[in-house]
Amino acid sequence: MTAAADQRFMRRALRLAVPGLRTCAPNPAVGCVIVAGGRVVGEGAHRRTGEPHAEAFALRAAGPAARGATAYVTLEPCNHHGNTPPCAPALIEAGIARVVVAAGDPDERVAGSGLNRLRDAGIRVDMGVCHAEARRVNRGFFTRMERGRPWLTLKLAASLDGKIALADGSSRWITGSVARAAVHRERARAGAVLTGVGTVLADDPALSARVPGAERQPLRAVLDTRLRTTPSGRLFGPGGAVHLFCTEPDAGRRSALETAGAAVHVVAADAAGRPDPAGVLAELARLYVNEVYAECGPTLAGALLASGLVDETELFLGPHLLGPSARPLAILEDLAAIPEPPRLRVVASQRAGRDARIRLQKEAMCSPES
Numbered sequence: 001m002t003a004a005a006d007q008r009f010m011r012r013a014l015r016l017a018v019p020g021l022r023t024c025a026p027n028p029a030v031g032c033v034i035v036a037g038g039r040v041v042g043e044g045a046h047r048r049t050g051e052p053h054a055e056a057f058a059l060r061a062a063g064p065a066a067r068g069a070t071a072y073v074t075l076e077p078c079n080h081h082g083n084t085p086p087c088a089p090a091l092i093e094a095g096i097a098r099v100v101v102a103a104g105d106p107d108e109r110v111a112g113s114g115l116n117r118l119r120d121a122g123i124r125v126d127m128g129v130c131h132a133e134a135r136r137v138n139r140g141f142f143t144r145m146e147r148g149r150p151w152l153t154l155k156l157a158a159s160l161d162g163k164i165a166l167a168d169g170s171s172r173w174i175t176g177s178v179a180r181a182a183v184h185r186e187r188a189r190a191g192a193v194l195t196g197v198g199t200v201l202a203d204d205p206a207l208s209a210r211v212p213g214a215e216r217q218p219l220r221a222v223l224d225t226r227l228r229t230t231p232s233g234r235l236f237g238p239g240g241a242v243h244l245f246c247t248e249p250d251a252g253r254r255s256a257l258e259t260a261g262a263a264v265h266v267v268a269a270d271a272a273g274r275p276d277p278a279g280v281l282a283e284l285a286r287l288y289v290n291e292v293y294a295e296c297g298p299t300l301a302g303a304l305l306a307s308g309l310v311d312e313t314e315l316f317l318g319p320h321l322l323g324p325s326a327r328p329l330a331i332l333e334d335l336a337a338i339p340e341p342p343r344l345r346v347v348a349s350q351r352a353g354r355d356a357r358i359r360l361q362k363e364a365m366c367s368p369e370s
Helices: 003-022 054-066 087-093 113-120 131-137 139-147 177-189 197-203 251-260 277-286 298-307
Strands: 031-036 039-045 070-073 098-101 124-127 151-159 163-165 192-196 219-223 242-246 263-266 291-295 312-318 344-352 355-362
Touching: 003 031, 003 039, 003 054, 003 070, 003 098, 003 131, 003 177, 031 054, 039 054, 054 070, 054 087, 087 113, 113 124, 131 139, 139 151, 151 177, 151 298, 177 291, 177 312, 177 344, 177 355, 192 197, 192 298, 197 219, 197 298, 219 277, 242 251, 242 277, 251 263, 277 298, 291 298, 312 344
Parallel strands: 070 098, 098 124, 151 291, 151 312, 192 219, 192 291, 219 242, 242 263
Antiparallel strands: 031 039, 031 070, 151 163, 312 355, 344 355
């Protein structure tokens, strides 16, 4: 098989994996394509936690044609019993002759053992085909496993002059319906939506993913130093579980919020006395959250940006000018000079109805393929 063919079939496997991002968390989204004689004879993807993995679906579709074939898998096949049987032995038993893997699995339960099992059985294993693409698909899983925290995307919506509301707080709507629908799709992908108590008290948001056919809802995480969240708010309506992160828990407020259904976490304070973002993200990782989508006011947005924890910024710009007295999208400390080189790089830009949608990542995180 040529290198070009390997890439073509692996990219097909990656396309199969992507829909699972909304349904199989905290597991990684994985696709598998089985090829014999240059022809696809079976393919599959992992769709839901507890259901068969991608390799199992692909082998079932291939049947006897799997013997002597090549399997393209976007993540190292597992070699341990979890909710489902291990995949490496299944590939061996089916008679697969070659396995092409995009990326190794950083989960300590796998971490090379699947590859070793295949090699010990005499199967040829080739690694790294479409490696960067595979890591991008499962960016949250890799971040949680390798850095002990979820991937953090900060969503910002502002006017062309970088404002989010008039001086009196009026802000409805900076962006249009297409941009708002895109935000709900991002919520549906995320394991948690993060905001601050100021936004909760001012806007009474539901923070749910209103996407047709959504099979799961993200956790709703609120940084709330003194537990000022109102138990009767929309936050406690239909949607994902509510998690509040505080530093000074009042026993009475805590009891009322827990009775309403919230989980309360006490975390260390940052220099300003608010819940430390690093501690909050570490706690969300312990809750098996792979990706966090932050939608918040300028104070928390500034704190997240200053913390260096934001992996991606998603900026929606509406065709408005709100003037110098309007509220900024993020409150940051003054800089003495413009950073050189730039700290952020635009990795995608497109129209979102009447608005512009721009994705930025830290310069150090951008690969040549980004």
